[in-house]
Amino acid sequence: PAAFAQKYSPDWTSLKAHTVPNWFEDAKFGIFIHWGLYSVPAWAPPSGELGKVDMSRWFYQNAYAEWYLNSIRLKDSPSYKHHVETYGADFDYYRFGQAFEQQNRAWKPQNWASLFKDAGARYVVLTTKHHDGYTLWPSKVPNPKRPQGGINSPRDLVGDLTKAVRGAGLHMGLYYSGGLDWTFETRPIATMGDLRTTAPQTEEYARYADAHWRELIRLYQPSVLWNDIGYPKLGKPEALFADYYNAVPEGVINNRFSVEYSDFTTPEYAKYDKITPKKWESCRGLGFSFGYNQVEGPEHVIAPEALIELLVDIVSKNGNLLLNIGPKPDGTISEIQLNRLNALGAWLKTNGDGIFGSRPWVRPSAKTTAGGDVRFTKKGDALYAFLLGRAAGPSTVVGLTLAPGSTVRLSGGRSVAWKKTGDGTTFELPANSPAAGPVALSITPAPAA
Numbered sequence: 001p002a003a004f005a006q007k008y009s010p011d012w013t014s015l016k017a018h019t020v021p022n023w024f025e026d027a028k029f030g031i032f033i034h035w036g037l038y039s040v041p042a043w044a045p046p047s048g049e050l051g052k053v054d055m056s057r058w059f060y061q062n063a064y065a066e067w068y069l070n071s072i073r074l075k076d077s078p079s080y081k082h083h084v085e086t087y088g089a090d091f092d093y094y095r096f097g098q099a100f101e102q103q104n105r106a107w108k109p110q111n112w113a114s115l116f117k118d119a120g121a122r123y124v125v126l127t128t129k130h131h132d133g134y135t136l137w138p139s140k141v142p143n144p145k146r147p148q149g150g151i152n153s154p155r156d157l158v159g160d161l162t163k164a165v166r167g168a169g170l171h172m173g174l175y176y177s178g179g180l181d182w183t184f185e186t187r188p189i190a191t192m193g194d195l196r197t198t199a200p201q202t203e204e205y206a207r208y209a210d211a212h213w214r215e216l217i218r219l220y221q222p223s224v225l226w227n228d229i230g231y232p233k234l235g236k237p238e239a240l241f242a243d244y245y246n247a248v249p250e251g252v253i254n255n256r257f258s259v260e261y262s263d264f265t266t267p268e269y270a271k272y273d274k275i276t277p278k279k280w281e282s283c284r285g286l287g288f289s290f291g292y293n294q295v296e297g298p299e300h301v302i303a304p305e306a307l308i309e310l311l312v313d314i315v316s317k318n319g320n321l322l323l324n325i326g327p328k329p330d331g332t333i334s335e336i337q338l339n340r341l342n343a344l345g346a347w348l349k350t351n352g353d354g355i356f357g358s359r360p361w362v363r364p365s366a367k368t369t370a371g372g373d374v375r376f377t378k379k380g381d382a383l384y385a386f387l388l389g390r391a392a393g394p395s396t397v398v399g400l401t402l403a404p405g406s407t408v409r410l411s412g413g414r415s416v417a418w419k420k421t422g423d424g425t426t427f428e429l430p431a432n433s434p435a436a437g438p439v440a441l442s443i444t445p446a447p448a449a
């Protein structure tokens with residue numbers, strides 16, 4: 001029999017030979033899912049986006065609903081007050097497991113798979129273990145801190161979603177909180193310093209985390225290892241990476257193992273402002289939280305048009321968008337989240353040609369003489385120009401020069417008249433852009449610069 005592919009050996013030099021596979025470069029848009037015990041209380045103060053709230057206050061009014069356990073450990077937090085009023089001061093967080101396990105029996109993973117496919121997503125990344133230590137698959141790896149159990153889902157939520165997602169033709173990735181596990185370290189985190197000092201570094205935890213990742217790879221062959229918030233120094237990531245790539249050659253590994261090698265970087269509630277040669281993926285919630293937060297309203301959630309423009313901007317600079325959905329314990333998704341997914345899917349259905357499979361052009365952006373924003377992507381011999389905002393009527397893109405005889409089309413095929421002007425190129429756009437979101441133009445042949 002052909003020798004088993006052993007292309008990678010457990011050292012950084014060998015691992016650096018791995019290149020980002022085309023499927024990840026082409027995908028552009030993935031769905032992040034944060035689902036777990038925290039989805040039962042589903043409560044956090046919507047204090048603001050990560051990066052916009054002073055870090056000295058962030059942990060006391062943590063907008064991340066998936067941080068509920070840590071938040072209720074901080075006795076002067078709004079979450080603690082809410083917890084006492086709603087469940088009582090002596091209600092242990094891990095008792096939410098009963099409601100979570102009872103309610104997710106009704107969950108049909110194929111509903112999520114078709115929803116994400118219709119939204120235009122090409123891959124999915126599900127939390128398998130978040131900071132609270134609860135695993136969404138029935139792991140056989142014992143948790144030394146939880147001899148009494150109650151820390152592993154009896155239903156194989158990871159396997160059920162993986163099967164449905166792949167059945168819909170999407171790639172499946174797995175998130176694992178390697179850096180924090182609140183069953184190993186129970187001290188509350190109130191400062192960035194606490195983040196570091198409460199990251200478990202014992203040999204026992206390193207073996208536990210390594211065994212978990214290896215179990216996940218063996219059971220599900222994930223296309224993405226989305227580790228979060230660091231990894232125990234004794235965790236031997238080089239060996240894990242080499243074994244992973246030898247088992248899943250088209251796999252990708254993010255940069256949150258906090259080691260010298262990764263396939264892509266992961267700005268959170270952030271994006272780069274120029275094209276970067278290294279592949280990156282920007283992740284964020286639709287609101288300020290990753291876990292479902294029942295108190296978030298439209299004033300906290302990104303507007304549909306802004307979401308579409310965010311994707312276009314990220315793609316023009318060599319990034320992917322990993323957009324998070326926070327489901328309820330029974331697997332249903334709130335209306336406000338569904339609404340944004342559907343808006344994105346509708347726009348991509350008409351305008352996705354210049355997004356999926358595209359690559360950045362020589363520059364990511366330009367302005368119109370009216371002050372509008374333009375983003376560029378390239379695919380084959382076409383340049384795509386996305387005019388953000390409600391571009392309509394004659395629109396002049398500054399600094400853009402087309403070759404004589406170039407063909408310009410609206411996505412969906414209708415041709416667009418254009419002419420060279422002193423400033424650049426004027427396009428005769430329809431009087432009103434029909435749907436929400438940027439107007440996408442395909443220009444062939446693509447200008448050289």
Ligand SMILES: C[C@@H]1N[C@H](CNC(=O)c2cc3ccccc3o2)[C@@H](O)[C@H](O)[C@@H]1O
Nearest residue numbers: 064066067228229266267268270283290
């Ligand atoms: C996806 C989210 N990750 C959070 C941890 N965040 C980070 O480790 C982090 C945040 C961040 C911001 C810019 C660049 C890198 C960064 O890494 C984690 O604390 C949240 O609960 C959620 O799972």
